[in-house]
Amino acid sequence: MYLISACLCGVNCKYNGANNYNEICDKLFSSGKAILVCPEQLGGLPTPRIPSEIINYSKENSQKDITIINKNGDNVSKEFIKGAQEVLNIAKKLNIKKAILKEGSPSCGVNYIYDGNFNGTKIPGMGITTKILKEAFIEVISEKDLGGNKDGIIWFFQKEKRKWWRNSFR
Ligand code: SF4
Secondary structure, eight states: OEEEEGGGGTOSOSTTSOOOOOHHHHHHHHTTOEEEEOHHHHTTOOSSOOOEEESSOOTTOOGGGOOEEETTSOBOHHHHHHHHHHHHHHHHHTTOOEEEEOTBOTTTOSSEEEOSSSSSOEEEOOOHHHHHHHHTTOEEEEHHHHSOOTTOOOOGGGGGHHHHHHHHTO
16 A cells, blocks of 8 residues: 555645646556545645745754745744644554655655745755655655656666566556
8 A cells, every 4th residue: 555645646635726647646546556645735734725845954854943934934834744744644554654745845745845945946855744754664756756757866666666566556
């Protein structure tokens, strides 16, 4: 069983009320191999909502040191952390060990996030939910790791993709 970002399977939970549909993720979900989560909704944020970014990302930062603000300047760190912890609770209850999350998101990003200036600049880093899941030893990849990698980021999972695919659809 996998955790998948709900927006990747067509759920309109993205900040602008849309989704980030990904066919591979949807196939996993439709075949009963995954459950869907949206950490920002689980943290109590509305949809649509004002987009947010992490403003002080550092891989050394613990979750309590990370500050997330929305484009209006409101601090939404508490909601983001609550949502991440709810996702972790779900993963623990179902003994889920692998997750596929939406790249670039301040919650779900895996290999990169935006730099906190709301100008589209990407930096290496991960979202708060990804961080909390990884700290609990849950493997996390992004949807980009599944179907080619436009950003040139190699993840160790790529090497095992064929085996993983074979097992996933059994
Ligand atoms: Fe998708 Fe994650 Fe953003 Fe929810 S928080 S819309 S699941 S990227």
